[in-house]
Amino acid sequence: MENPRHTHRIALTVNGAPVEAEVEDRLHLGDFLRRELSLTGTHLGCEHGVCGACTVMVDGQAVRSCLMLAVQARGRAVTTVEGLAADDGTLSPLQEAFREHHALQCGFCTPGMLTSLTAFLRDNPAPTDREVREAISGNICRCTGYQPIVAAALAAAGAKAAEEEN
Amino acid sequence: MGVRYFGAEVRRVEDARLVTGNGRYVDDIELPGMLEAAIVRSTEAHARIRSIDAAAARALPGVHAVFTLQDFPPEYRDRPMVQPYPAPVLLQPTTQYPLAKDEVCFVGQAIALVVAETRHVAEDAAGLVAVDYETLPAVVDCREAVKSGAPLAHADSPDNIVARLRVAFGEVDAAFADSAHVFEERFLQHRGGCHAMECRGVIAEDRPHHDGLTIISATQCPYLVRRNVAAYLGRDEGRVRVVAPDVGGGFGPKAGIYAEEIVVPLAASALGRPVKWIEDRREHFVTTNTQRDQEWTLEAAVDADGRLLGVRGRVIHDNGAFVPYGLLLPMTTLTPLPGPYAVPALDVAMEVAFTNTAPNSPIRGAGRPNAAFAMERLVARIARELGLDQAEVRRRNYVPADGFPYDTGQKFRDGSPIRYDSGDFEGCLDKVVELADYAGFAGRQKAAREEGRYLGIGVSSCIEDTGVGPYEGATVRVQPDGKVLIRTGAASQGQGHETMLAQVCADRLDVAIGDVYVMAADTGAFPHGIGTIGSRVAVNASTAVFDAAESVRDKALSLAAERLEASVEDLEVEDGVIGVAGVPEMTVTYGDLARQLAPMAGGALPRGFAPGLEATSYRTSDGMPTASGSNIAEVEVDIGTGEVRVLRYSVAHDCGNMINPMMVDGQIVGGVVHGIGNALFERLVYDESGQPLNNNYGEYLLPIATEMPPIAITHQETPSPLNPLGIKGAGEGGTIPATSAIVAAIENALEPFGVVIRSYPVSPEELCDLIDASGA
Numbered sequence: 006m007e008n009p010r011h012t013h014r015i016a017l018t019v020n021g022a023p024v025e026a027e028v029e030d031r032l033h034l035g036d037f038l039r040r041e042l043s044l045t046g047t048h049l050g051c052e053h054g055v056c057g058a059c060t061v062m063v064d065g066q067a068v069r070s071c072l073m074l075a076v077q078a079r080g081r082a083v084t085t086v087e088g089l090a091a092d093d094g095t096l097s098p099l100q101e102a103f104r105e106h107h108a109l110q111c112g113f114c115t116p117g118m119l120t121s122l123t124a125f126l127r128d129n130p131a132p133t134d135r136e137v138r139e140a141i142s143g144n145i146c147r148c149t150g151y152q153p154i155v156a157a158a159l160a161a162a163g164a165k166a167a168e169e170e171n
Numbered sequence: 172m173g174v175r176y177f178g179a180e181v182r183r184v185e186d187a188r189l190v191t192g193n194g195r196y197v198d199d200i201e202l203p204g205m206l207e208a209a210i211v212r213s214t215e216a217h218a219r220i221r222s223i224d225a226a227a228a229r230a231l232p233g234v235h236a237v238f239t240l241q242d243f244p245p246e247y248r249d250r251p252m253v254q255p256y257p258a259p260v261l262l263q264p265t266t267q268y269p270l271a272k273d274e275v276c277f278v279g280q281a282i283a284l285v286v287a288e289t290r291h292v293a294e295d296a297a298g299l300v301a302v303d304y305e306t307l308p309a310v311v312d313c314r315e316a317v318k319s320g321a322p323l324a325h326a327d328s329p330d331n332i333v334a335r336l337r338v339a340f341g342e343v344d345a346a347f348a349d350s351a352h353v354f355e356e357r358f359l360q361h362r363g364g365c366h367a368m369e370c371r372g373v374i375a376e377d378r379p380h381h382d383g384l385t386i387i388s389a390t391q392c393p394y395l396v397r398r399n400v401a402a403y404l405g406r407d408e409g410r411v412r413v414v415a416p417d418v419g420g421g422f423g424p425k426a427g428i429y430a431e432e433i434v435v436p437l438a439a440s441a442l443g444r445p446v447k448w449i450e451d452r453r454e455h456f457v458t459t460n461t462q463r464d465q466e467w468t469l470e471a472a473v474d475a476d477g478r479l480l481g482v483r484g485r486v487i488h489d490n491g492a493f494v495p496y497g498l499l500l501p502m503t504t505l506t507p508l509p510g511p512y513a514v515p516a517l518d519v520a521m522e523v524a525f526t527n528t529a530p531n532s533p534i535r536g537a538g539r540p541n542a543a544f545a546m547e548r549l550v551a552r553i554a555r556e557l558g559l560d561q562a563e564v565r566r567r568n569y570v571p572a573d574g575f576p577y578d579t580g581q582k583f584r585d586g587s588p589i590r591y592d593s594g595d596f597e598g599c600l601d602k603v604v605e606l607a608d609y610a611g612f613a614g615r616q617k618a619a620r621e622e623g624r625y626l627g628i629g630v631s632s633c634i635e636d637t638g639v640g641p642y643e644g645a646t647v648r649v650q651p652d653g654k655v656l657i658r659t660g661a662a663s664q665g666q667g668h669e670t671m672l673a674q675v676c677a678d679r680l681d682v683a684i685g686d687v688y689v690m691a692a693d694t695g696a697f698p699h700g701i702g703t704i705g706s707r708v709a710v711n712a713s714t715a716v717f718d719a720a721e722s723v724r725d726k727a728l729s730l731a732a733e734r735l736e737a738s739v740e741d742l743e744v745e746d747g748v749i750g751v752a753g754v755p756e757m758t759v760t761y762g763d764l765a766r767q768l769a770p771m772a773g774g775a776l777p778r779g780f781a782p783g784l785e786a787t788s789y790r791t792s793d794g795m796p797t798a799s800g801s802n803i804a805e806v807e808v809d810i811g812t813g814e815v816r817v818l819r820y821s822v823a824h825d826c827g828n829m830i831n832p833m834m835v836d837g838q839i840v841g842g843v844v845h846g847i848g849n850a851l852f853e854r855l856v857y858d859e860s861g862q863p864l865n866n867n868y869g870e871y872l873l874p875i876a877t878e879m880p881p882i883a884i885t886h887q888e889t890p891s892p893l894n895p896l897g898i899k900g901a902g903e904g905g906t907i908p909a910t911s912a913i914v915a916a917i918e919n920a921l922e923p924f925g926v927v928i929r930s931y932p933v934s935p936e937e938l939c940d941l942i943d944a945s946g947a
Contacts, residue, residue, distance in 0.1 A: 087192040089191070115190060
């Protein structure tokens with residue numbers, strides 16, 4: 006079988022930093038981040054677009070990196086779990102809330118939960134329990150039963166709302 | 172010593188790395204020169220392999236090797252994997268060859284290993300390997316497998332019976348003869364797969380002239396892997412190192428030994444380079460051990476008041492195509508009988524059967540959820556027949572609070588009694604009845620019915636035998652800077668062992684928890700261990716840490732007393748500083764003492780002291796603590812569509828003294844959701860030829876956030892008398908009663924239709940059929 010392995014030159018930003026790379030056309034974004042950039046915080050749980058573990062933000066939108074080719078990220082701004090904390094390492098309110106509410110156990114789904122919810126809370130700063138559950142209905146967690154994740158998201162939203170009031 | 176951390180909701184020390192993407196799972200690890208592997212797997216449920224043609228695969232640029240069993244050194248070509256848990260009652264302890272020899276017995280069985288520069292190329296090449304099969308008859312349903320004349324799962328087996336087990340005590344025949352009522356029930360239980368979000372994965376590196384063989388595996392039991400790999404390969408165990416890094420969930424199936432843990436090392440040895448294999452999700456569906464089916468036929472002998480006099484019956488257990496894990500799963504189905512109930516006589520037999528499906532081993536709770544389901548549904552039948560309330564029928568049958576320790580009547584293999592150490596089952600029920608507002612339910616149900624809505628409530632009780640031995644160990648070592656290192660063999664797959672063990676240690680030493688860190692699950696760093704199964708690590712490893720930390724403290728105080736010229740009784744410890752009571756200027760730190768006990772050349776050890784401020788302990792629980800609980804589910808059933816919505820879920824749980832209530836609740840909520848998944852969603856479907864039909868998360872449904880109810884938890888703490896911390900395991904107590912609670916609630920909602928549910932998962936379609944069949 007012939008295997009031409011076409012490649013493409015792409016330029017994009019990842020967690021705010023410019024990146025240039027030569028990528029095979031079949032390489033998905035998740036593998037690109039993990040294998041080419043060593044950003045192993047993005048986890049591959051099913052590689053068929055259902056579990057949500059590989060979710061990253063592309064131009065601010067939550068995207069399953071296993072369903073997007075690296076070449077499609079050309080010119081985009083990609084944010085992974087490694088890019089959620091402040092430059093000085095201060096955790097985001099959502100990351101802090103995950104710790105406070107025991108919203109992770111094994112940590113494998115966590116990067117996808119955090120990126121999905123970061124995008125969601127930006128657009129829905131005062132969500133209901135139901136809305137948070139809808140927002141993560143495409144993210145599977147086998148450890149926590151979701152309840153503490155929902156609590157963490159609501160707490161992070163509340164913390165942010167309180168911050169903005171002051 | 173203090174109790175600053177024990178019992179407190181201490182935030183987890185693991186989380187800082189995990190919320191920032193800095194965890195380190197197997198697939199995150201890159202070794203210099205590492206190659207990647209893909210596996211050619213059987214597409215047939217049962218077939219003879221006529222030939223394997225790997226020429227095209229080998230010719231693909233970037234491919235380093237394609238291994239079939241015949242490509243390994245001669246001594247391995249006729250060597251099946253070692254049976255990790257041999258037992259005399261195993262009639263057929265059949266294990267698979269690491270790569271199929273000449274027969275495949277389930278779809279997904281490994282046939283060839285392709286090693287290439289990258290996984291992409293390895294998969295390209297795997298697709299070029301041509302396997303010529305001669306299809307053989309397959310058996311898929313365990314109920315068919317046990318019949319004489321059934322197709323054989325293994326062509327050269329006499330039959331499909333792996334083992335015949337039986338547990339019996341008391342005068343069963345007399346119990347049935349003397350009973351007021353006898354009720355018979357039949358259940359088909361299906362438990363699907365484990366579905367840790369991280370699939371399995373193995374890296375192997377063989378450096379024969381340096382460290383020997385290193386295996387990095389997403390395993391729950393690195394010591395079991397070491398033992399079995401060393402035995403298979405004929406290697407010295409001291410030169411086989413197995414490491415479990417961060418592991419993304421285990422839930423049971425990662426506790427075994429798998430073909431990949433043999434073949435990846437063999438490939439790494441042959442090629443002289445590290446090799447990585449990462450399971451993809453489809454492989455997980457077809458090759459990671461599942462739990463799947465049991466059929467129960469059970470009879471209860473009951474007196475006129477609904478008290479159980481005896482239970483007898485028969486179970487058929489589907490073991491899949493091989494016996495990867497001895498009889499641990501079948502045994503954990505039988506030993507938890509009769510649950511929280513005082514049953515004077517019991518006789519249950521089990522046939523363990525081969526089928527041409529994925530091999531089976533325990534998933535969260537092992538056989539305990541099955542045993543609980545069977546007993547709970549039997550108790551539900553009694554309540555239904557005698558018109559008793561769900562809570563009341565349980566009160567009449569519980570082991571009473573003053574009945575502990577309670578011997579069920581069963582015995583372990585060594586002849587010692589199966590004993591419940593402590594508990595208060597009715598106390599737990601009282602708590603959950605209050606939490607769930609059970610008394611108010613009749614009103615809620617009536618109001619809903621008036622609107623044409625069907626609400627139901629279900630009660631379920633359980634026990635959990637936790638903390639199985641024989642030991643787990645720990646070394647507690649004070650470092651020269653005063654930080655405290657705990658080394659243990661106990662692997663973590665997300666349970667929070669680092670935090671839990673640090674809490675116990677920090678209290679015992681009176682140091683800040685931030686000064687304690689844990690390094691675990693590396694056979695090269697700690698000599699002996701068992702692994703993380705059966706809710707055992709809190710009980711075993713915490714007890715060892717507690718004991719080792721006490722020895723460290725004693726040693727530190729003895730030396731401090733000499734240095735400070737005080738008596739040990741006058742010493743106090745606070746945040747790692749040892750001082751003399753009432754003399755604030757006289758202090759010495761753990762770090763000072765650690766340096767004194769680990770001098771460099773030219774230094775001197777204090778007289779009478781062995782080097783190092785450290786101690787190792789394998790102290791363990793004196794028997795298996797019994798956790799227990801009662802759950803109440805409240806559901807709404809749409810009688811038009813069969814949809815079940817779980818409205819609220821209440822748990823009263825007793826795992827003795829809690830080390831970290833936040834983490835205990837985490838275990839329970841996660842466990843309940845797993846049980847709800849079993850009740851309503853998770854069905855692994857094989858067709859009659861043994862082809863798995865739903866190997867993706869679009870068709871195999873896992874619980875998701877929108878479908879889960881609010882889960883409320885209350886605790887009863889009945890300390891275990893078996894260990895110094897009074898603790899019991901908490902890993903599976905959420906899952907064990909949950910499926911039965913949901914099913915009981917559905918039945919209760921559909922009482923007007925007389926619906927009785929005898930199998931799970933309960934699909935909307937089946938519920939509609941049951942409602943239609945009722946004719947109401």
